[in-house]
Amino acid sequence: MANCKLLRPKPKNITLIDTYLKANVSSADQFTYKIFQQNALQYMINTEMKNLMLYKQDCKGDLNFDTEAQVKWGLAWQERFQCNICGFKSAFHKLYEEVESLKRGRRAATVNIGAQVGLIHTPISNKNFSEILNAANIIFPSSSGLQKCANKVSKVVEKVNKDDMENIRKNLANDNKTLGLSNEKLVRVESDARYNNPIFSNGSTPFQGGTQVTQVMCENMTKNKKIISLYTGNKLCLIASKLRGKGKNVTCPNHAGLCTANIAEDFPIGNEGEYSRRCAAEVSDHLQISHFTSDGDSKSFTGIKSVHGNNVQSLRDVRHLSQSLKRAIMKCMFSVIMFSGSRKQNEKSRFALDIKARCVAELNTGFSVHKGNLQLMKAHMPNVIDAIIMCYKGNCGSSCKVNSYVCGGEPSKCWIRSYIANGSTLKMTFYDQEELRRCIKILLGPNSLDLVRFLTSTKKSEGFNRSLSRCNPKNVTFHRNFPLGAAITPGSLVAKQLKQRHKIDIRNAQRKRLISSKLRRANSRRRKYKLHASIHYPLSVYYKKGLADSGNEDSDNICD
Numbered sequence: 336m337a338n339c340k341l342l343r344p345k346p347k348n349i350t351l352i353d354t355y356l357k358a359n360v361s362s363a364d365q366f367t368y369k370i371f372q373q374n375a376l377q378y379m380i381n382t383e384m385k386n387l388m389l390y391k392q393d394c395k396g397d398l399n400f401d402t403e404a405q406v407k408w409g410l411a412w413q414e415r416f417q418c419n420i421c422g423f424k425s426a427f428h429k430l431y432e433e434v435e436s437l438k439r440g441r442r443a444a445t446v447n448i449g450a451q452v453g454l455i456h457t458p459i460s461n462k463n464f465s466e467i468l469n470a471a472n473i474i475f476p477s478s479s480g481l482q483k484c485a486n487k488v489s490k491v492v493e494k495v496n497k498d499d500m501e502n503i504r505k506n507l508a509n510d511n512k513t514l515g516l517s518n519e520k521l522v523r524v525e526s527d528a529r530y531n532n533p534i535f536s537n538g539s540t541p542f543q544g545g546t547q548v549t550q551v552m553c554e555n556m557t558k559n560k561k562i563i564s565l566y567t568g569n570k571l572c573l574i575a576s577k578l579r580g581k582g583k584n585v586t587c588p589n590h591a592g593l594c595t596a597n598i599a600e601d602f603p604i605g606n607e608g609e610y611s612r613r614c615a616a617e618v619s620d621h622l623q624i625s626h627f628t629s630d631g632d633s634k635s636f637t638g639i640k641s642v643h644g645n646n647v648q649s650l651r652d653v654r655h656l657s658q659s660l661k662r663a664i665m666k667c668m669f670s671v672i673m674f675s676g677s678r679k680q681n682e683k684s685r686f687a688l689d690i691k692a693r694c695v696a697e698l699n700t701g702f703s704v705h706k707g708n709l710q711l712m713k714a715h716m717p718n719v720i721d722a723i724i725m726c727y728k729g730n731c732g733s734s735c736k737v738n739s740y741v742c743g744g745e746p747s748k749c750w751i752r753s754y755i756a757n758g759s760t761l762k763m764t765f766y767d768q769e770e771l772r773r774c775i776k777i778l779l780g781p782n783s784l785d786l787v788r789f790l791t792s793t794k795k796s797e798g799f800n801r802s803l804s805r806c807n808p809k810n811v812t813f814h815r816n817f818p819l820g821a822a823i824t825p826g827s828l829v830a831k832q833l834k835q836r837h838k839i840d841i842r843n844a845q846r847k848r849l850i851s852s853k854l855r856r857a858n859s860r861r862r863k864y865k866l867h868a869s870i871h872y873p874l875s876v877y878y879k880k881g882l883a884d885s886g887n888e889d890s891d892n893i894c895d
Contacts, residue, residue: 364402368473370410370446371430379428383416387423396420409447409476409484443484451488458804461485496565503561504621507554523555523626524563525793526611526635529800534605543604546570549803550610552618553795555628560795563622564614570604572596612638619643628791630655651786652793656778657695661687663774670764678871682756685864689754693723693741694778700740702790709788713781720775724768726750729760753861756868
C-alpha cells in the first residue's frame with residue numbers, strides 16, 4: 336500500500352468564457368440589456384410606485400427589479416419590483432404586447448413573432464441570431480423556443496404569400512378585362528428554377544446533387560412582372576435521417592410523424608417540367624397561359640402544356656438567345672487572317688461581344704420602328720444581316736444607311752464598336768462571312784424572330800432566384816422552414832422607417848430603368864474595354880480613320 340498513489344482529477348483549462356462566469360457584482364443580470372415596451376414599463380413604474388406608498392407610506396427604499404423571479408418569454412419579459420428596505424413585492428407585469436388569438440393557452444409576444452418575420456428575410460439562422468444577441472449583452476431566448484416560433488411564423492408567412500399571389504392573379508384578369516381584351520384570362524408568363532446545390536453529382540450521391548428547388552413563375556404582361564406562382568421542393572428531412580441512423584427503414588415524404596420533405600429521395604431534382612406543371616395548375620384558377628418564355632435549357636414548357644393545352648406558345652429569352660449567338664461565334668473556326676495581332680482569342684471574344692450587342696440593338700430598334708409588326712421585321716432582317724457583315728468588313732456607308740436600324744453609315748451616326756479594340760475592321764473571307772451570317776441568324780433569323788416577337792425575358796425570375804440568397808443562402812441548410820402576425824405600431828418610428836425604406840427601394844428600381852442609367856452603365860463598360868485596349872492593343876493594322884462608302888468589299892476603312 337505504500338506504493339499506492341491517490342488519483343486526483345486535474346484542474347480543467349480555464350477558457351476566456353470561464354472568466355466571465357464568476358460575477359463581479361451581485362445581481363449581475365441587472366447589468367444586461369433587455370427588450371421592454373416603453374409604454375408597458377412606464378405603466379409598471381407609475382403603478383407600483385403608488386402601490387408602494389399604499390403599502391408603507393414612509394418607506395424611503397428603492398424599487399428594484401426582482402431578478403430572482405423574472406420570467407423570460409422569448410425576447411420578452413415579465414417583471415416585478417421589490418423594495419430593498421420594506422420588502423414590498425409588486426405584481427408581475429408583462430412588459431410586451433401580446434398577439435391576439437382565440438386559441439387557449441399562453442399568447443405569443445409580438446416581439447418574438449416580429450423577430451422571426453425579420454429572420455425569414457435574412458440569411459442568418461436562429462443560432463446566428465442568438466450569437467448577435469450575446470454579442471450585444473442581451474439574454475437570448477431558448478433554441479427550442481426560437482424554433483417553435485419560427486415554425487409557426489413560417490406557416491403564416493407562406494399563407495400570406497399564397498393569398499397575395501392569388502390576389503395578383505385576380506387583379507391581372509380584371510386589368511385585362513378593363514383593357515377590353517377578348518379573353519381576360521390569357522397571359523404571357525416566364526419561369527425559372529433555382530437549386531441550393533449544383534444538380535450534377537459530385538460522387539457523394541448517385542442521384543442529382545441538389546436537395547432543394549424553387550420554381551418561380553412571373554407574369555410577362557406588365558413592367559413590374561409580378562410573381563403569380565411559386566413552388567418549393569425539399570428532399571431534406573432531419574427526422575428521417577435520425578431514424579435511418581437507428582436502423583429504421585423510412586421513406587420520405589410518407590413516413591409517420593413530422594416529415595419536412597415533399598419530394599422523394601430518388602426523385603430527379605432537375606425535373607423542371609413537373610415543377611412548372613404545379614405552378615401552371617395553381618395559376619389556372621384565374622388565368623390561362625398563352626405564351627411561355629424560357630431560357631431554352633429546361634423542360635418547363637412541356638409541364639405547362641400538360642395543364643393549359645397545346646395552344647400555349649413557346650417564346651425564348653432574348654438575353655439567353657443572344658448568349659447562344661456569342662457562344663456560337665466563339666466556337667467558329669474563322670480564317671487565320673480574320674483577326675490581327677498575337678491576341679487572336681481575346682480579339683475573337685471582343686468581336687463576339689460586339690456582334691451580340693449590335694444584334695440585340697438591331698432587334699429592339701427594329702421592333703420599335705415597325706411597332707411590333709413581325710412580318711415587316713422578317714422581310715427586312717436579311718438586309719440588316721448583310722449590312723452588319725459589310726459594316727464589320729469596313730464597308731459602312733450606304734448599306735448601313737439604308738438597311739441598318741442602329742448604324743447611320745456616317746461618322747457622326749455610326750455604330751460605336753465598344754468592345755473591339757480601336758474599332759478595327761476585319762478581313763473576312765467568303766467562308767468567314769457565311770459562318771458569321773449563320774451565327775447572327777441564331778438571334779435575327781426568321782425562326783428566332785417568331786420566338787422573340789414580344790421581346791420578353793426571364794430576368795424577373797432569375798432576379799428573384801438570386802434574391803433568395805438573402806434569406807436562403809446556399810451555404811446554410813434550412814430543413815424545416817425552407818418554404819416561404821405581429822403588428823407594427825401605427826405612427827411609430829418603426830412604421831416611418833419602413834415607409835422610407837419602401838420609397839427608397841421603389842426609387843432605386845425606377846432609376847435603374849431610366850435611359851440615362853442604362854447609358855451610364857453602357858459608358859462604364861466602354862470605358863473599361865477602352866482602357867484594356869489601350870494597355871494591350873496598339874492601333875490595329877487593319878484600322879484606318881475615316882469612312883468608306885464605296886462598293887469595294889475589300890476596303891479596310893471604318894467609321895470613326
